[in-house]
Amino acid sequence: MQLTINKAGGKEIEETADSINKRYEELVNNLLVTITQLEESLDAFQQFHDLQKSHQDYQKQLWDRLAGYSGKCDSQILRWLHIFRLYLESVLSV
Numbered sequence: 001m002q003l004t005i006n007k008a009g010g011k012e013i014e015e016t017a018d019s020i021n022k023r024y025e026e027l028v029n030n031l032l033v034t035i036t037q038l039e040e041s042l043d044a045f046q047q048f049h050d051l052q053k054s055h056q057d058y059q060k061q062l063w064d065r066l067a068g069y070s071g072k073c074d075s076q077i078l079r080w081l082h083i084f085r086l087y088l089e090s091v092l093s094v
Contacts, residue, residue: 056092063088 066081 059088059091 063085066084
């Protein structure tokens with residue numbers, strides 16, 4: 001009688017271990033997929049960040065060039081330059 005119980009218990013333990021192994025493998029596979037997706041997202045985010053920084057640098061250079069012309073312009077153009085400067089400052093502060 002004792003031998004029968006041990007065989008049944010052993011089979012149950014083996015099935016439980018197999019179930020745990022299967023779930024662990026599925027978890028590892030899902031984590032690998034998630035890590036791959038995060039790496040791809042990081043690449044896209046880095047490209048976006050680089051492009052945004054480049055655009056901000058361009059806007060700053062443009063403002064610096066326009067500021068150099070301010071002494072040569074009449075008052076209406078100076079007002080437009082002031083508006084443009086405010087616009088650039090609001091964009092660069094983002």
